[in-house]
Amino acid sequence: MNPVTDATTRAASAPFEFKSAAHLLFIEREQASTLVEFLEALRTCPEGSIFQHTFRTLEEHHFIKEGFSNDFAHWAYTDLNLVGLGERLASVDVREFTSLSSLRSRLIHTVEDFMGQNPNVHERRAENPFYFCSSKTVVLPTQLTASDLAEFIEGLKQVSVHSIHYHFIEARLRRHFESNDFSIWLERKLKLTRPASRLNHIDIYTSTLEGVRRKIVQILEDATD
């Protein structure tokens, strides 16, 4: 059997259904003008706010590949002028978290740690307050499904970047598993273990979402060579 044909057209044990997500933004009660207020708001805000200002902001700014990681880091850097805190918050990688509560804990710990080391900045007033928002998600079907690798690659090329974000980045919160929908399907339904693993090494912080899409397609096309 031709190995190229095999990898490309081998039927999956179950099809992949491409979905997408739309998000509605709400303004929450919490806002902060100092680090003390910020820490308190981080503790009390709804989980939808943690999601909005980390996972979702990546999607809203999917075309930027430099200098932007999450809204908390951006605010600490630009409005509080606390570069060190901004850097630490920016280094929080959403892919390490399979629940919003654990992500919230890490953010709180990062701010507490910084405040412990910098007691003189607790009451520094920000140039602009941080307004906590939250997002509510609606999952949307698409008409695209894939029964083999060739169809999967074609689907990846056609779906919106919102679909890429839903399957590749948000998925870990839904699955409570440090991976993504694409890798899980490739591994379980097509037995493509190596490319499935390679997808998890794509750096989402130094690529645009279109760049992420291109890298995924490239890895899968390489797998057919």
Add this chain to the structure above:
Amino acid sequence: MKEAGRSVPTEPANHAQPAPSEAPQRRKPRISETPPLAPPPPNLADYEAIIGKSQLDELRFLASTLRGKTVKMVNSTALGGGVAEMLNRLVPLLGELEVKTGWEVITGGNDFFEVTKAFHNALHGGEYTLTQEARDVFMLHTEQNRQRMSFDEDFIVIHDPQPAGLVASRNRDSNRWVWRCHIDLSNPNSDVWNFLRPMVERYDSAIFSSPAFARRLAIPQALFYPCIDPLSEKNKELDERCIQEVCDNFGVDRSRPIVTQISRFDRLKDPVGVVRACKMAKKYVDFQLVLAGGSASDDPEGAVVLREVMEAADEDPDIIILDLPPWSALEINALQRASTIIIQKSLKEGFGLTVTEGLWKGKPTIASAVGGIPAQVIDKLTGVLVHSVEGCAYQIRYLLTHPDFGLQLGRNGREHVKENFLMTTNVRRWLLLLLRILSEA
């Protein structure tokens, strides 16, 4: 002879002077003295070339879950102003998605609109004493409109404070009411706000244009950023010939860099600050400044500011000041597209849709960090934020001498608008909100 550093009044097309032989001589530009006929509104399918099929399909799916539902939009004016402009696009698009949407305008006498104008200014923080008479006028006209109108639709959407009192007609079990507030309530006159607040809290949900504009309320508050229509006269793609024609008409030399601020002649837009910044920058780089806006003819303060700008320009032939009529959307579009850099050096701003327009045209944009501008201009990523005349001058110099950086800002800025500030994004927000309210009902 060039009209250096002077306001260039517009002249009706049929009275235009013959074009001078050597372009680009500035002369009285040809512009219609009456508004042109509005072009037919675009269809949903026309947006596919901009947002792509997959995103259009997402809109259609969302709408399919609301099919058969009815919506009524209510505001206070059918013509003029951003809300009417937005509804003119939104209502047919929702209808095309088979979410049957109507639009009604409240009526009222001069006394009512004088009161609501005073409320508007007071809600923006102006001094105002709320009298019993003003309350009575507001409630009387609200009652008359309630008697005249019916509210049988599944969703009633009330825009801004003028018709807010119509919520007294709601029947809690039969339909859902949404209050869309387009104005900045961050610092309202407390008497007026306390008068309106009980009405607002009878709605199922409120919508604000920025978290900074919202109030703490007992009802959910959604965030809908203002948006632009990429297919409108002001934002649609233009061919090169049209851009050149407008520039020739206004005496703008396209062989040299063009720095433009589009805004009415209002001190809060700091046009004099822009002139000062340009004079500082021009010691190092060559460019023309275009200041284009309106309101000078029918606004006494606008005329005063225009004179101040002309004085500051001091006959500089590279400062082109254009006092345009309100129907100059196409000309503004062309000027923005011809520009090398767009400036919005406001001292105070609402959301700043002129910034959105500049970003959408892929132009590197220098803007003040006020109002809703930082939501659009992420410093050094989608544009450049400045806080002073000096900062503005430096950024003009920098961007004119680093075109690659400007190109990157322009590219990111356009994507930012495409993702967050287009009419189609707002259609999606509306569908999501109605779905959400329905699911909670």
